[in-house]
Amino acid sequence: MQVAEASRKSRAHPKRGANGGLRAVASTPASTGPVDIAATARRSFLDALPIATAVVVDRGGVLSVADANDRFGALDASRLVDATLPLIDCVPIAMALRSFFDDGGTGSVCIEWRDGDSVSGRHFNVYVAPLDSIAAQLGDGSARCLLSLVDRTVEVSNARSLRAELLHDSLTGLPNRSAFAEAVEEVVDSAGGEVHHAVLLVDLSRFSRINESLGGVAGDEVIITVARRLISTLRAGDLLARVGGDEFGILLRLANGIEDAAAAARRIQAVLSTPFRLARFEVGLECAIGCAMIGDDSASGEELVRNAQFALKRAKSTGRVEVHHAGEAACARYKLDLETELRRAIDVGDLRLAYQPIVDLASNRVCGFEALSRWNHPVRGSIDPAEFIPVAEEASLIVPLGRWALDTALATLAAWDKQAGGPVPLTMSVNVSAIQLARDDVPGVIAALLAQHGIDGSRLVVELTESAIVQDPERTTRALQALKGLNVRVAMDDFGTGYSSLSYLRKLPIDNLKIDRSFVSGMLQDRDKVAIVRAVLSLADALGKTTTAEGVETVELSQTLAALGCSHGQGYFYAAPLEADAALAYWQAQLG
Ligand code: C2E
């Protein structure tokens, strides 16, 4: 240590720290004795290191540099911040050294240190490592350590530019999905349950049409213009990001709660309503907007964006600006669970059919049955078709479910025939979803099943809702004509609740109109309902179609409907949907 002291004393240095430590480096040994040889060797060793390194001594709580290599000296001399202090006195480094020595001087310490501001400053990893154990103190109560600084500036700036690239959308220069998620997360963290921000998601409707018809370059041009227009709707403190191909996210600062979000949505709709000029085309764009309020149900940033997506999904079908409501996520999760379980139920045969009689009102005799799906869930109990059929439709499970229903219903009819010793004079009505009709070869499937079960086509009634016609009139027309070719009859289910046009009703081979329960039940107390039922009956009469009243619950209703000229009735007054055996027994009982 004397050597270090000697060499320290041998050089003058302008900078002294508050603790009296020296940052200077000995450039020439003070003497040529044997101890100086050790000092020279140590210097050479330090100089050989590729990083700025110094030996720091703690003498009675006072830190000083005993020796250092040229890199350390150069670094010390070129400091940007606190340049009048020795390096070892810069607060973070002094603290690292202090904690090293205070902990006994045996364990290493590593800190990150920045010299200058975060953008143009230099970044270092600072290591403090033991040179001697505390036991090998220098005789005068001092201890030593090796202080080294690894310059990470290039690495940090590379990481920063990479990150900047990762957080930006290259087409519009806007923050991208990840940056948006981060910004939302930050706002949520500081929200403290107060609603002062909202997430708006804006999805361009029919944007893919532009891409397909005018090409990707035109599509890019539209996206850039949309981004510019959306920027013009922002106020100070709002953030716009491109979160998907044709989807933008806005983090909106709210001064007046939801009213501000509604006003922003109106501004957005207004700027997007002006047509876009693309070469010689003028293209109109519409958008769907979903909104979630920050501060609602203490959701995380990620959940908030998801909530806004739920609202957006709804907005796409309603055409209105939709605001997320609590419970929507739970509802979506429930639907997903139901989908998984329904898939399984179809696979393992957990579904069954119940059969509800359809009565000829003139003779009061059962002339057929409607097959209705039933799902008795092992844990949740009985689940309504009104709940699981839409799930099946959304998840494309409706095709296997629909095939299963047709197969099972025809198998039941064949089993009844067998039991009765010949074909029973009964029809079997099966519901076919509009989505099934659009995705499956329904006539082909039915032809195969009729042949397989040995049932004549005239005994099968396919019940379709009006949505089938609205969704794809041409495909529906072809399918219905093919069914006609098989002698299969077609009933329009829930008639009066949809939007089928009268011209299709006339053109399509539809045999029966099923008057929706909502018009039938309570009809006797409501003159408007009677008027609607009368109108449907006379329409059916004019078009040469039979009618079935759904939801007949009382004898009075049954008699009134018969008097009005309705040909068939179905409802709890006759019987609720029954098991196959009970249904056959019901029919047999009313024969005698
Ligand atoms: P839907 O085809 O209009 O069937 C008539 C519905 O009314 C049945 O409900 C039936 O149980 C109920 N109902 C019958 N009479 C009465 C009555 O007097 N009063 C009351 N309040 N209700 C009565 P369910 O079985 O819950 O089925 C609901 C809907 O689910 C069906 O309406 C049909 O659209 C659909 N559905 C059922 N099974 C299937 C299926 O296998 N495939 C498809 N695609 N849809 C099905």
Ligand code: MG
């Ligand atoms: Mg039906």
Ligand code: MG
């Ligand atoms: Mg119906």
